[in-house]
Amino acid sequence: MLVLALDTATPASTAALVEVTADGLRGIAERRTVDPRAHGEKLAPEIAATLAESGVRPGDLAAIVAGIGPGPFTGLRVGLATAVSMGQALDIPTYGVCSLDALGRAAGPGRVLVATDARRREVYYATYMDGVRVTDPDVARPADVASTVEKPERVVGEGGLKYGDVFGVPVEDHLLYPPGAALVALAAERIRAAAPSEPLTPLYLRRPDAVEPTGRKSVLT
Amino acid sequence: MPDEPLVLGIETSCDETGVGIVRGHTLLADALASSVDQHARFGGVVPEVASRAHLEAIVPTMRRALDEAKVTLADIDAIAVTSGPGLAGALLVGVAAAKGYALAADKPIYGVNHLAAHVAVDTLEHGPLPEPAVAMLVSGGHSSLLLVDDLTAGVTPLGATIDDAAGEAFDKVARLLGLGFPGGPVIDRRAREGDPAAIAFPRGLTAPKDLAAHRFDFSFSGLKTAVARWVEARERDGEPVPVADVSASFQEAVCDVLTAKAIQACLAHGVRTLVIGGGVAANSRLRVLAGQRAEKHGISVRVPRPQLCTDNGAMVAALGSSLVAAGVAPSRLDLPADSSMALTTVSVAG
Ligand SMILES: [Zn+2]
Numbered sequence: 001m002l003v004l005a006l007d008t009a010t011p012a013s014t015a016a017l018v019e020v021t022a023d024g025l026r027g028i029a030e031r032r033t034v035d036p037r038a039h040g041e042k043l044a045p046e047i048a049a050t051l052a053e054s055g056v057r058p059g060d061l062a063a064i065v066a067g068i069g070p071g072p073f074t075g076l077r078v079g080l081a082t083a084v085s086m087g088q089a090l091d092i093p094t095y096g097v098c099s100l101d102a103l104g105r106a107a108g109p110g111r112v113l114v115a116t117d118a119r120r121r122e123v124y125y126a127t128y129m130d131g132v133r134v135t136d137p138d139v140a141r142p143a144d145v146a147s148t149v150e151k152p153e154r155v156v157g158e159g160g161l162k163y164g165d166v167f168g169v170p171v172e173d174h175l176l177y178p179p180g181a182a183l184v185a186l187a188a189e190r191i192r193a194a195a196p197s198e199p200l201t202p203l204y205l206r207r208p209d210a211v212e213p214t215g216r217k218s219v220l221t
Numbered sequence: 222m223p224d225e226p227l228v229l230g231i232e233t234s235c236d237e238t239g240v241g242i243v244r245g246h247t248l249l250a251d252a253l254a255s256s257v258d259q260h261a262r263f264g265g266v267v268p269e270v271a272s273r274a275h276l277e278a279i280v281p282t283m284r285r286a287l288d289e290a291k292v293t294l295a296d297i298d299a300i301a302v303t304s305g306p307g308l309a310g311a312l313l314v315g316v317a318a319a320k321g322y323a324l325a326a327d328k329p330i331y332g333v334n335h336l337a338a339h340v341a342v343d344t345l346e347h348g349p350l351p352e353p354a355v356a357m358l359v360s361g362g363h364s365s366l367l368l369v370d371d372l373t374a375g376v377t378p379l380g381a382t383i384d385d386a387a388g389e390a391f392d393k394v395a396r397l398l399g400l401g402f403p404g405g406p407v408i409d410r411r412a413r414e415g416d417p418a419a420i421a422f423p424r425g426l427t428a429p430k431d432l433a434a435h436r437f438d439f440s441f442s443g444l445k446t447a448v449a450r451w452v453e454a455r456e457r458d459g460e461p462v463p464v465a466d467v468s469a470s471f472q473e474a475v476c477d478v479l480t481a482k483a484i485q486a487c488l489a490h491g492v493r494t495l496v497i498g499g500g501v502a503a504n505s506r507l508r509v510l511a512g513q514r515a516e517k518h519g520i521s522v523r524v525p526r527p528q529l530c531t532d533n534g535a536m537v538a539a540l541g542s543s544l545v546a547a548g549v550a551p552s553r554l555d556l557p558a559d560s561s562m563a564l565t566t567v568s569v570a571g
Contacts, residue, residue, distance in 0.1 A: 039317075073272065085322045086324060209269060
């Protein structure tokens with residue numbers, strides 16, 4: 001089964017085509033652009049190019065897997081809006097996976113901290129043991145993360161690179177953004193079982209900035 | 222006519238998620254989801270709240286539009302989407318979704334200007350637009366006068382607000398009077414029981430010295446402050462605030478300036494057709510006053526029904542349909558959302 005994976009939860013816009021077989025996965029093609037302000041422009045051409053270079057038509061896809069974050073809201077929504085609209089148009093299921101989990105899974109054995117840039121001097125993070133998540137995704141200042149989580153052996157994700165000094169553990173700088181194959185791997189069982197399509201609800205982890213007005217300011221003063 | 226283009230339009234520039242479907246100038250579906258209730262307690266549209274709501278609403282709204290029009294995405298000839306101007310994050314949800322639909326269904330995509338779409342929607346109700354025409358677009362986000370020679374090629378801005386949009390003034394005055402959000406409909410309603418001549422509120426940018434530089438521009442900030450001062454003075458003196466009279470007098474000031482400048486724009490450019498669009502075009506006093514003043518000069522006024530005046534997907538589909546019919550090239554898949562798209566851009570070139 002041919003599966004399209006999309007992720008825009010980090011500065012990277014990622015589109016990947018992965019084949020899911022009865023007992024494994026095969027990565028076919030992947031495109032990625034790193035630009036925190038250009039998800040809206042980059043993602044769709046990447047999808048088109050990924051499919052075209054593989055000789056695959058959209059109608060050949062069996063499912064779409066999308067990283068649901070956490071990530072900066074505006075960029076994150078680009079991947080999700082693209083995934084749900086393609087899923088609806090093709091009448092194929094969409095599955096959501098935590099974007100941090102894709103990095104955690106790809107990081108492999110040992111105790112690993114996944115940290116991505118949440119802006120405002122904070123990171124989105126979660127911890128993993130042998131690729132499996134052990135603490136829930138959250139958002140915090142790097143120093144607070146370092147002092148609260150059990151000391152990891154390594155850190156992955158571009159948040160780890162940006163705040164390497166604070167975490168004080170080795171940074172795997174080849175693993176900065178969620179890889180397409182890892183996204184698909186996380187949903188492989190659901191894909192093989194033809195599980196029902198899921199609404200792609202973003203992991204925002206922060207409320208919208210909005211202040212309710214309190215009384216009214218006088219214009220006479 | 223079966224060979225007229227079947228075009229789908231997606232609108233997410235503010236707080237309405239709209240999907241409309243037209244064939245030529247015939248409206249087949251106009252599905253809408255609004256997040257207005259979620260903004261009420263903040264007294265105005267909160268961009269992040271609107272963007273979140275768009276993502277939740279886009280798939281069900283698309284479903285309703287396709288069902289209503291009894292077509293599938295495969296039947297559609299082109300997909301048009303508002304790519305600006307508007308709230309950046311909100312626009313991006315619609316643009317990304319439109320690309321997903323276009324990619325999956327292999328259809329051309331047109332990134333279109335929201336304001337031009339407000340003009341184009343009138344064709345669904347009154348047929349092809351006589352050109353040249355003057356368009357007045359008034360809403361919570363914009364207040365503009367435009368000269369329309371050929372809507373598919375470009376429009377010429379004649380003037381715009383230099384501070385608040387007209388709809389914004391309605392919202393702010395409604396809040397001042399404790400009438401809630403959005404302010405337009407409730408002020409319109411309360412004004413019916415009031416005297417529009419009770420209080421002489423200022424008419425912005427109508428003095429001779431202002432007309433030199435701002436002949437077709439608007440200003441509503443001073444009016445809003447004048448209303449606030451008047452109301453506070455009453456309250457300070459312990460007198461009741463005559464809400465109906467304040468509403469009527471404020472509304473009269475807004476409508477007086479808008480219609481006077483719109484008619485002047487028509488006369489200055491020898492134009493016989495005035496199109497009014499945007500949420501404030503639903504205001505009953507604006508419609509009446511525009512009609513009366515235009516009639517004196519032999520100008521015909523076209524205002525779509527209120528449902529089509531506010532933001533919706535049908536207006537985007539209507540503009541898309543005109544672009545397809547005119548043979549305009551579609552946009553590319555790297556189409557950006559442009560929160561400050563210039564009025565001179567009707568659709569984003571491929
Ligand atoms: Zn509008």
